[in-house]
Each structure stands twice: as C-alpha cells, then as structure tokens.
Amino acid sequence: MNVLLLSMPDSFEHMPPAAVRMPNGALTSLAGNIDPHHRVAVADLILVQRSVRETVVRLVRELDADVVGLSIMTFQRRTAGRIIDLVRSLRPGVKIVVGGYDPSLAPEAYQNMGVDFLVRSEGEITFRELLRAMEQGSDFHQICGLSYNAGGNWVHNPARAPHKLEDSEIRLPNRKARVLKGYTLMGRPVDVIETSRGCTYDCSFCSIIEMRGRNFFTYSFDRVLTDIRDARDHGARTIFLVDDNITLNVRRFEALCEAIIAAGLNKIDYFVQAMTSAIANHGETLAPLMRRAGFRYVFLGIENILESDLEFLKASAKNSERTNGQTTGNATLKAIDYLHRNGMYVVGGLIVGSPGDTQESIEANLEFARRYVDWPYIQHPTPYPRTPMTKDFRDQGLIMNERLEEYDGTTAVVRTQHLDAEEVEFMRWKAERWMKVQHIPAALRHDPTFVLFKGWKLFFHTFRGSSLRSLLGLESQREVFERYRQIRRGEREYV
Ligand code: B12
Numbered sequence: 331m332n333v334l335l336l337s338m339p340d341s342f343e344h345m346p347p348a349a350v351r352m353p354n355g356a357l358t359s360l361a362g363n364i365d366p367h368h369r370v371a372v373a374d375l376i377l378v379q380r381s382v383r384e385t386v387v388r389l390v391r392e393l394d395a396d397v398v399g400l401s402i403m404t405f406q407r408r409t410a411g412r413i414i415d416l417v418r419s420l421r422p423g424v425k426i427v428v429g430g431y432d433p434s435l436a437p438e439a440y441q442n443m444g445v446d447f448l449v450r451s452e453g454e455i456t457f458r459e460l461l462r463a464m465e466q467g468s469d470f471h472q473i474c475g476l477s478y479n480a481g482g483n484w485v486h487n488p489a490r491a492p493h494k495l496e497d498s499e500i501r502l503p504n505r506k507a508r509v510l511k512g513y514t515l516m517g518r519p520v521d522v523i524e525t526s527r528g529c530t531y532d533c534s535f536c537s538i539i540e541m542r543g544r545n546f547f548t549y550s551f552d553r554v555l556t557d558i559r560d561a562r563d564h565g566a567r568t569i570f571l572v573d574d575n576i577t578l579n580v581r582r583f584e585a586l587c588e589a590i591i592a593a594g595l596n597k598i599d600y601f602v603q604a605m606t607s608a609i610a611n612h613g614e615t616l617a618p619l620m621r622r623a624g625f626r627y628v629f630l631g632i633e634n635i636l637e638s639d640l641e642f643l644k645a646s647a648k649n650s651e652r653t654n655g656q657t658t659g660n661a662t663l664k665a666i667d668y669l670h671r672n673g674m675y676v677v678g679g680l681i682v683g684s685p686g687d688t689q690e691s692i693e694a695n696l697e698f699a700r701r702y703v704d705w706p707y708i709q710h711p712t713p714y715p716r717t718p719m720t721k722d723f724r725d726q727g728l729i730m731n732e733r734l735e736e737y738d739g740t741t742a743v744v745r746t747q748h749l750d751a752e753e754v755e756f757m758r759w760k761a762e763r764w765m766k767v768q769h770i771p772a773a774l775r776h777d778p779t780f781v782l783f784k785g786w787k788l789f790f791h792t793f794r795g796s797s798l799r800s801l802l803g804l805e806s807q808r809e810v811f812e813r814y815r816q817i818r819r820g821e822r823e824y825v
C-alpha cells in the first residue's frame with residue numbers, strides 16, 4: 331500500500347519557523363515500523379507553511395496514497411480537519427488514520443471529522459497491525475489501541491499497554507521516508523531521537539499521564555547510538571532528545587553521556603529537556619559529563635518560582651533540592667548555576683497565569699527569567715484534554731476561550747482569579763520579547779553566519795506588531811500587542 335504520513339504545519343510563538351523547523355519523531359518511527367513492502371512518505375508540513383494545500387495535493391497525487399496518517403496536537407485540530415477534508419476531496423476512497431496526543435486524548439472529537447481509524451497512544455505496533463488487517467481484509471477488532479468507524483458506529487478496542495522498548499520489536503526510525511527538506515535549528519540541520527519513553531511524575535498540566543500512565547521505559551544504548559549515527563548520516567548537526575523525562579534515571583543519563591563520548595558522537599550539538607531537581611541534585615558529576623557529550627541547550631522545566639504556583643501545577647517534587655534525602659528548597663537556581671558553570675545554556679520553561687496569580691507573582695517570575703535564563707520559554711497554563719489541570723480550571727470557571735487553535739501555550743486562554751487572560755498574556759509578551767534579544771551575542775558566537783544573514787528574520791518575528799510609530803513612542807505597547815494578536819490570528823490559517 332502507499333502510505334502518506336503528515337505532521338501539521340501549525341507552529342507557535344517560541345518556534346519561529348525562520349529559525350526552528352524540527353521533524354516530528356513519531357512519523358519516522360511509524361514509517362520504520364510498518365512492513366517493508368509498503369511505500370511510505372513522511373511530510374512535515376512545518377517545512378511548507380506557506381504552501382500547505384499545494385503540497386498536500388501534490389503528495390497525495392504523486393504517491394497515489396491509499397492511506398493518509400496525520401499526527402495531531404490539540405492546537406492543530408482545526409488545521410487537521412481542513413487537511414482531512416482536502417485529502418478526502420482528492421481521493422474519496424482513501425483511508426484516513428489519525429494519531430498523536432489530541433486524537434488519543436479526545437477521540438470523540440474525531441468521530442465526525444471524516445476519519446476512518448484512530449490510533450490511541452503509542453502507534454508503531456498498532457499501525458503495523460492496522461495496515462496488515464487492511465491489506466488482508468481481516469477484522470480490526472483484535473488490534474489493541476485502535477478505534478475505528480464501523481459503518482457510522484465507532485468501535486474502541488481495548489487499550490494497548492505501553493511498549494517496554496527492551497526487545498527490538500520497535501525498529502529504528504525510517505528517515506529516508508522524508509520527502510520534504512529544510513529542517514533547521516538556528517541554521518543547523520536538526521533531527522530528533524528518543525532514548526526513553528514515559529515519566530513517573532504527575533504534573534497537573536501535562537498530558538503524559540492520561541496518554542500512557544506513569545511508567546518509564548528505555549531503549550538500549552546500542553540502539554540509541556545507532557539512531558544518532560543515522561540522524562548524523564542524514565545530515566543532522568544538532569539533535570533534540572525528545573524523551574518525556576530523560577532525567578528520571580540520572581545514572582543512566584550519565585552513562586549515556588559517557589557512551590556518546592566513547593562513540594565519538596560528541597561533536598554534535600545536543601538539546602534536551604530536564605528536571606531542575608535532577609540537575610541540582612546531581613549536577614556536580616552530571617553537568618560536566620553533559621557538556622563533554624555535546625549538550626548545549628537544556629530546557630529546564632522550572633514551571634514557576636513560587637511554591638504556591640508549583641503546588642497548583644503539582645510540580646513541587648520535580649523542582650526540589652534534596653540534602654541527605656530531605657527536601658531543602660527549590661532546585662532552580664542551583665540547577666541553572668551548574669549548567670552555566672559548565673558552559674551550557676538554559677531554556678527556561680515557566681508557566682504564568684495559574685488561578686492564584688496576581689500582577690506581582692507574574693512579575694516575579696518574569697524578573698527571574700530576565701535575570702537567570704538564557705532563552706525564555708514562558709507559557710500560560712493551557713487546558714489540554716483530560717489533564718487534571720483542565721478540570722481545576724473548568725471547576726473554577728476560569729476557561730475563557732474554547733478556540734482550540736489558540737491552545738498553543740503562548741495565547742492565554744484562561745484567566746486567573748485576579749487578572750484577565752489578556753492581561754496575563756500582555757505581561758508575558760511584553761517582557762519576553764526583550765529577553766530573547768539578550769541571547770543574540772551568544773547565538774552570534776556559535777552560529778555567526780545564521781545570525782548575520784537570517785537573524786533579522788528572527789528579530790522581525792519576535793517584534794512583529796511593532797511599527798515606526800511604536801518605535802518612536804507614538805503608539806502604546808497595548809496597540810502593538812493588539813496588532814501582534816491580529817497577525818497571529820492570520821498566521822493560524824494554514825490551509
Ligand atoms: C519533544 C516535544 C516537543 C518538541 C517537538 C519536537 C518535534 N518536532 O518532534 C518541541 C519542544 C519543539 C515541542 C513544542 C511544542 N509542544 Co511538545 N512535546 C514534546 C514531547 C516532550 C515529546 C513528543 C515526542 O516527540 N515523543 C516521541 C514520539 C515518538 O511519541 P509521540 O509524539 O507520542 O508519537 C507516538 C504516538 O502519539 C503515536 N502517534 C503520533 N502521531 C501519530 C500519527 C499516526 C497516523 C499514528 C497512527 C500514530 C501517531 O505514535 C507515535 C509513536 O508511538 C511531548 C510529551 C511530553 N512529555 O511533554 C510534548 C507535547 C507533545 N507537546 C505539547 C505541546 C502543547 C507543545 C507546544 C504547542 C507548546 C509547548 N508545550 O511547548 C509546542 C508546539 C510546537 C510547534 N509545532 O510549534 C503537548 C501536546 C498536548 C496536546 N494535547 O496537544 C505535549 C503532550 C506536552 C504537554 N504539555 O503535555 N514539543
């Protein structure tokens with residue numbers, strides 16, 4: 331069969347497409363795990379944001395697709411609906427399969443969207459079995475993790491248990507299947523790899539628990555190193571480790587750094603997401619090893635610097651510093667210090683706009699980001715389907731916006747008990763633009779060609795909404811913010 335796999339073009343404020351266009355790791359993993367006689371193409375539509383319709387039409391026709399699969403996050407649902415309609419109009423008989431976080435957590439939303447199959451949670455084995463059943467004309471009812479449209483009635487098969495990843499049943503990603511070009515992170519070709527899946531924490535804003543339960547499974551180092559080599563051989567000079575929480579097992583992470591160094595794969599720049607507690611409590615040995623292995627940017631899930639907000643987000647434990655097994659305070663500053671002392675940069679993940687937040691509490695977090703983080707990644711609490719936090723916000727009547735395409739993390743869709751959603755977003759937006767400028771010298775040292783030739787695009791993206799009048803002080807920041815929001819609304823019309 332001919333299989334076309336698509337990821338959605340929607341991006342958000344912290345991922346300006348001029349500088350960040352990352353591949354979707356799910357699709358190449360699916361492509362690597364279907365039976366080899368199928369013809370498969372992977373298209374990350376982020377690479378063609380300005381020509382989504384033309385590209386989809388071309389690919390469906392060129393590949394003569396029998397099956398089209400879409401990987402979808404919640405804020406991409408509307409775009410996904412439009413792409414499904416487009417594909418259906420081109421080939422009425424095509425089988426459409428959806429998967430990823432949004433279909434898994436809100437399957438009911440897809441039942442009237444012209445979809446034939448929905449894969450819940452991990453997809454490799456389910457999708458492999460689905461294609462086999464389609465080809466052989468056999469029944470679908472034995473395929474765990476699959477929901478399907480049986481003549482207008484949706485059938486939801488039992489869930490599939492998360493894969494333990496320990497055998498080689500899940501094969502390596504198939505990067506050759508990619509048919510579009512242009513992946514980049516600040517001018518360097520970028521790819522993604524996985525070393526583990528899952529997390530045992532239960533932060534209230536995170537979708538991971540409902541998606542796969544609380545567990546943590548790891549791939550062997552041999553597999554991980556082969557995957558890194560494959561990414562490098564396909565051109566990657568920067569690699570993003572997309573593990574849900576690689577720092578859950580610090581000893582393993584240290585051993586992985588050693589394995590990367592021993593394999594001579596430490597010339598690549600690595601980017602990873604980490605818990606502050608793991609870095610603060612093990613930084614003495616972990617941070618120098620990470621640096622030697624090539625880690626350059628570390629996304630720290632700081633979430634908030636105030637204990638009351640951390641409690642609401644259920645993120646206190648992963649931000650705790652411990653001495654002799656006792657919690658002795660917040661780990662953030664210590665974690666940042668370890669990373670800085672070892673020459674790494676901190677991407678500061680903070681969340682502002684929780685129910686109890688006031689102007690002062692948000693300002694305290696913004697001031698913290700200004701002083702300590704190298705690149706801000708500040709978001710608003712966003713009520714994604716089935717997270718515990720969504721229930722809290724709904725119970726308190728604080729959800730102000732149900733337009734899911736705006737659930738991108740930097741549009742405030744909830745209010746606090748003290749502030750309107752728009753006010754929260756305005757505070758963050760105003761502060762964050764200037765924080766990003768502070769990182770230009772460091773970026774210039776590392777990627778001078780990119781910054782000199784493409785940096786202006788990044789600058790214009792960051793300050794879009796500004797005008798000559800605003801630069802001269804003849805227009806208020808509120809007016810600029812309103813214009814920015816209008817531009818953002820227009821940007822969301824991808825199809
Ligand atoms: C890595 C990551 C990123 C990277 C993405 C790199 C990339 N291009 O892949 C970065 C940092 C850029 C990122 C950004 C964002 N992310 Co993100 N991200 C993740 C993370 C940590 C891992 C995702 C991953 O790659 N996993 C590995 C792959 C193999 O697994 P997978 O994606 O689940 O795919 C499997 C199944 O879902 C299924 N599947 C997936 N697609 C399909 C399609 C078909 C057809 C089938 C059959 C099956 C299938 O099969 C796959 C293989 O088993 C998750 C989860 C987490 N713990 O936080 C969040 C997560 C996916 N991100 C999320 C969000 C909201 C975002 C942002 C909007 C905002 C933000 N929080 O930063 C932005 C938007 C990015 C953009 N497009 O502009 C949410 C999504 C919530 C939701 N309900 O939609 C998550 C769940 C985090 C959370 N808040 O809970 N993210």
Ligand code: SF4
Nearest residue numbers: 529531532533536574
């Ligand atoms: S530690 Fe990270 S992956 Fe784990 S539940 Fe919290 S936010 Fe999600």
